Amino acid sequence: MKKTVMSLTVTATLLLISCGQNKEQENFGKSTEEQTVSITEATPNPLINEGKELFEGKGTCVACHNPDKKIIGPSIKEIANLYKTTNSNIVAFLKEESDPIVDPSQYEIMKTNFSITKKMSDKELQALESYILSYAD
Structure with missing residues (x-):
């Protein structure tokens, strides 16, 4: 039981960390203005x-x-x-x-x-x- 909880905790932590890294990579190299324009166009x-x-x-x-x-x-x-x-x-x-x-x-x-x-x-x-x-x- 302890191994299952530990595995789930590690998996969840890795998922959270990897999601945060993708977000940073998507915006890497884009100016704030470019990001704002795409948000404005979407709404x-x-x-x-x-x-x-x-x-x-x-x-x-x-x-x-x-x-x-x-x-x-x-x-x-x-x-x-x-x-x-x-x-x-x-x-x-x-x-x-x-x-x-x-x-x-x-x-x-x-x-x-x-x-x-x-x-x-x-x-x-x-x-x-x-x-x-x-x-x-």
Whole structure:
């Protein structure tokens, strides 16, 4: 009985020691910044996920906007970059409280979606904005 307990103790100790060594070896040579980036990428902002769901679902935005290319409306990337560089408010636009800045010629087409976005909560609109701005350079 004593030999079995002793064997289990030694085995457990070796496992704990070896696990700790692998962790050190995995991070060896990587800067703290690289490690932080991988952690951040693994745990995205929950607002972005919610915004993506709204964009592709309830908001019907995906019918006119693609991440990287113009379909009917400008690409999400184009929208994000312009709103970011001009420090403009996407939520205000979706509430129809500010003028269009990306492609004013498409404003009449976009007006049909204001009936949807105006019914969204502030949290939902902020989630949509977070999702869109996640495409900014």
